[in-house]
Amino acid sequence: MTDTMLSESLASARERLAQALASAARPAESARLLAVSKTKPADMVRAAWELGQREFGENYVQEALEKQAELADLSGIVWHFIGPLQANKTRAVAEHFDWVHSVEREKIARRLNDQRPEALGPLQVCLQVNVSGEASKSGVAFAELEELAETVLSLPRLRLRGLMAIPAPAEDMARQREPLARLRLALEALRERFPEAPLDTLSMGMSDDLEAAVLEGATLVRLGTAIFGARDTSRR
Template identity: 85%
Template sequence: MTDSMLCESLASARRRLTEALVSAGRPTDAARLLAVSKTKPAGMIREAWSLGQREFGENYVQEALEKQAELADLGDIVWHFIGPLQANKTRAVAEHFDWVHSLDREKVARRLNDQRPEELGPLQVCLQVNVSGEASKSGVAPGELEALAEAVLSMPRLRLRGLMAIPAPARDIASQREPLARLRQALEALRRRFPEAPLDTLSMGMSDDLEAAVLEGATLVRLGTAIFGTRDTSRR
C-alpha cells in the first residue's frame, strides 16, 4: 500500500465512523478509531501516525515489541494489546502497552498487576466477554464477569475501563446488534454494581459490524484491513 492509498483509506475509515455516529444520534467524538496494525510494518504505522492516528492495536507480543522499538521516537503513540494473552507474555505487555483489551482470567490480571512498572501508571484494561458462547473464542463467560471485575478493581496497577467482545459473524445488522447489545447491557450492569469505577469503554466493532457496534454504544472500534489493506499472515 502506498502512502497516498493509506491516506485515503484512513480518511475513509474516519468518515465511516463519523457517519455511523451521526446516524446513531451520538456525538461525533463519542467513539475513537483504533487502527489494528498487526502484521503491518512499522513504516505503515509511522505513516498513519503522521496522518493524525495515535492509537494502534497489536495481537502478537514479539512483533509488537519490535515495532515499538523502531517507533520509540513517537512519544504520544498509544499501544493497545488486543490479542489472546498467555500468562508467559504478561511481563512484556505490562511493561510496553498502555491498554489491554483481552483480559479474561484473574491469574493473568494478577500477573499484569504485579509486573506493571509503577512509574508507568495503571494499565488500562478491558475484560473480554464471550458474548456468543463460542467454544473456540477467548473471553470470560457472562455469568463470571462480575467476579472477575471485582477482582480486577482490587488491583492497584490496573484500571478497569470496560468490556470488549468479538462476536460471531452475522449477516444483517439486526443479528449483529444482538450480541453487541448483550455486551452493552453487561457494562451497564457493572456500572450499577461498581458505581465508583471508571467504566466508560466498549471496545467492539470491526470492519463488518462497525455500524451495528456504534448503534449499541461502542466507544472504541477496531479497524485493520479497512485502513492498512489485506494482512500478510506470514508476518509474525
C-alpha cells in the same frame, strides 16, 4: 500500500465512523478509531501516525515489541494489546502497552498487576467477554464477569475501563446487534454494581459490523484491513 492509499483509506475509515455516529445520534467524539496494525510494518504505522492516528492495536507480542522499538521517537502514540494473552507474555504487555483488551482470567489480571512498572501508572484494562457462548471463543462468561471485574478493580496497577468482545460473524444488522447489545447491557450492569469505577469503554466493532457496534454504544472501534489493507500472514 502507498502513503497516498493509506491516507485515503484512513480518511475513509474516519468518515465511516463519523457517519455511523451521526446516524446513531451520538456525539462525534464519543467513539475513537483503533487502527489494528498487526502484521503491518513499522513504517506503515509511522505513516498513519503522521496522518494523525495515535491509537494502534497489536495481537502478537514479539512483533509489537519490535515495532515499538522502531517507533520509540513518536510522541503521543498509544499501544493497545488486543490479542489472546498467555501467562508467559504478561510481563512484556505490562511493561510496554498502555491498554490491554483481552483479560479473561484472574491469573492473567494478577500477573499484569504484579508486573506493571509503577512508574508507568495503571494499565488500562478491558475484560474480554464471550458474547456468543461458543466453546472455541476466548472470553469470560457473562455469569463470571462480575467476579472477575471485582478482582481487577482490587488491583492497584490496573484500571478497569470496560469490556471487549469479538462476536461470531453475522450478515444482517439485527443479528450483528444482538451480541453487541448483550455486551452493552453487561457494562451497564457493572456500572450499577461498581459506581465508582471509570467504566467508560466498549471495545467492539470491526470492518463488517462497525455500524451495528456504534448503534450499541461502541467507544473504541477496531479497524485493520479497512485502514492498512489485507493482512500479511507471513509477518509474526
